[in-house]
Amino acid sequence: MAKVLKCxxxxxxxxxxxxxxxIDEVLKQAAAHARKEHGAKRVTQDYLKSWKKLIRTV
Ligand SMILES: [Zn+2]
Known part of the structure; x- marks a missing residue:
């Protein structure tokens, strides 16, 4: 079982x-990816909150 969040x-x-x-591991990766690949200057708590809802268990 893994947690997954897709762009x-x-x-x-x-x-x-x-x-x-x-979930924390996934959010950490997503935040690093958003900064590196999508030029997100700051990953806010609001981002993390909305991403959390989209995480799926596969
Ligand atoms: Zn991406």
């Missing part, structure tokens, strides 16, 4: 998937 689920046309064993 596509957030509404971004990007093939990236953040994967991890825990």
């Amino acid at each position: 596509k689920d957030v509404g971004i046309d990007c093939a990236f998937e953040a994967q991890g064993k825990t």
Whole structure:
């Protein structure tokens, strides 16, 4: 069982998937990816909150 968050689920046309064993792990990866690939200067708590809802267990 893994937790997955896809860029596509957030509404971004990007093939990236953040994967991890825990929600925190996934959010950490997603935040790093958003900063690096999508030029997000700051990943706010609001972002994290909305991403959290989109995380799926596969
Ligand atoms: Zn992406």
